[in-house]
Amino acid sequence: MAEKLREQQAIPVSKVQRAAKFISTGAKVGGNYVKHYAKKMVNPSMDKEELHSNNASDIYNSLSELKGSALKVAQMMSMDKNLLPRAYQDKFTMAQYSAPPLSYPLVVKTFQKHFGKTPEGIFESFTRSAINAASIGQVHQATKDGKKLAVKIQYPGVADSVSSDLKLVRPFALRLLNMNERELDHYMAEVEEKLLEETDYVLEIERSREISSECGHIPNLKFPIYYDEYSSDRIITMDWIDGKHLKEWLETNPSQKSKNQIGQALWDFYHHQVHNLKKVHADPHPGNFIVQEGDQLGIIDFGCVKVIPEDFYEGYFALIKKDLLIKEEELNQIFYNLEFISDKDTAEEQVYFKGVFKEMISLLGKPFHVDRFDFADDGFFERIFQLGDRISNDKMFKKSRQARGSRHGLYINRTYFGLYNLLNQLQAEVDTTKPEWLK
Amino acid sequence: MESATTKKTAKKDFRKLILEGYKNHVLEHGTAPKSVFKFAKDLKMKEEEFYAYFTSFDSIKSAVWIQIYEDTISQIESQEVFKEYSAREKFLSFLFTWIEELKKNRSFLLSIYGEGSKGMLSLPKEISDFKDKFKDFANEIILEGKETEEIATRPIISDRYDEAMWLQVWFVFKYWLDDRSPRFEKTDAAIEKSVNLAFDLMGKSALDSFLDFAKFIYQSK
Structure with a gap:
């Protein structure tokens, strides 16, 4: 009986333990709030920055140990800069780079399962430890026939744990994103769907090929070649893209011309996807872009691709036009279609929310209103953050029982915030091209 | 000396026969055989021959x-x-x-x-x-x-x-x-x-x- 007990205690992978991880974080976060208010009593001028920063590191620590989809959610939150206070952002962007690695025996086993051979049996060389951690897998470097390859291996069991992980993250998301439950569930469904897609490596290869061939004509872009014979639904083998991550590259102090060239390539890449392909690489975080010699931009990781439905596309971008010359009725219709307002709203709410969304859209549409936009303009980003802050603290929003905005908007917004944010980091000035009908 | 080696190979085969036979029985019937006697009979061997290799089903x-x-x-x-x-x-x-x-x-x-x-x-x-x-x-x-x-x-x-x-x-x-x-x-x-x-x-x-x-x-x- 004593043995039995010990055995029970040794079960580490269960939902219970994962939950315990979150609970202990919850307790810490709670503690941080207590500390914050205690300090505030002594020093009323203290702002919330410190509190956020304490919370962020506690939450990050527990998320990074959990890996998998929880880490992915951390990434998502780190992307939506407008939704998160500054301190969270910095900590969460770390989640994009580091996660504890898989053991080598498990890598060997995964290879044997899928190819019946060990990595050494397939490649001329293969690194024993991971070179990079991706959110749901890790990357090893290999060589074959003199070519450098990147081999991405998915953590086992990730696909199965997506749904339960999201349930665990939910209370934190509620707290952090300041949303009500209904609103959150509305989006969580979309997130879950996308995360499940991301665990499908066969789909990822298919989409990578499709988008890279469609975007092949855009100047200064580089895409890796994918190798089917060494890929499966848990392993992806592609060319190794030599170069520097965006952040590292920026540390080498590139010239303004180089920065503009990279920025322009980025803009063109997204322009073509959104307006022509209606399918977009919806994961514009810095880790997915590599700058190569001669200011070429390498693009990796097509795990997250958002297909943009036609009616959503029309409504969303119609709002970005410089002068909203559309009649009030038409505008109302668009707002209805995009689920910004609904019949359940009171007249007062409708007026208020329409006002807010118009302000938001005209701000976010700014780069589209000119031919050339300087993303180095921190004032522009400051205004976006301020608006985000103001909205998330507004009583009308908190009171509202409605989810606002179409679920498709979630990833499109994320894509544009991500893109703007990258361009801001680059301090680039780019020609903000737009399709004919938007001019 | 010679007979010892032949005996050894024969022994090995019998052992394998019993092992495989037991596995097959469990796979096909979903349960262990009723008795060693019945099991040995199915394998066309005598019960005492069975005991030369295994003492019970547990040992299999x-x-x-x-x-x-x-x-x-x-x-x-x-x-x-x-x-x-x-x-x-x-x-x-x-x-x-x-x-x-x-x-x-x-x-x-x-x-x-x-x-x-x-x-x-x-x-x-x-x-x-x-x-x-x-x-x-x-x-x-x-x-x-x-x-x-x-x-x-x-x-x-x-x-x-x-x-x-x-x-x-x-x-x-x-x-x-x-x-x-x-x-x-x-x-x-x-x-x-x-x-x-x-x-x-x-x-x-x-x-x-x-x-x-x-x-x-x-x-x-």
């Missing part, structure tokens, strides 16, 4: 476990990289390969252990030979781990590490029996995470500093 089951274990060991030892592994990686590699070998016998194992797995409070006695062999293997790993300081030497507890690793093996087995995920991926995750936990606990940690401190306080009182 035991032989199955030993075979799985030995196949696992020869598998991992055939991998070049195995020698370079750390103790932690060796144990991981053992479990991952062992699960693959178990997979070849999954239906057999399920029909014997599947139903009662929740009630398996004590270890079925046919497992004990496998357990002894595994412990020898585990002790090799532990010894190596102690040399490389992956595993901390602690009074009394560290003599029981082999038992702890055995419990882990048994945990993995039971987890795998209930695993319904495609390709048993959850079992892979379970192995990875539980071994990491076990080695983190066996390694030098805050626990040692705590014990050291507690001892100091106790002694200086």
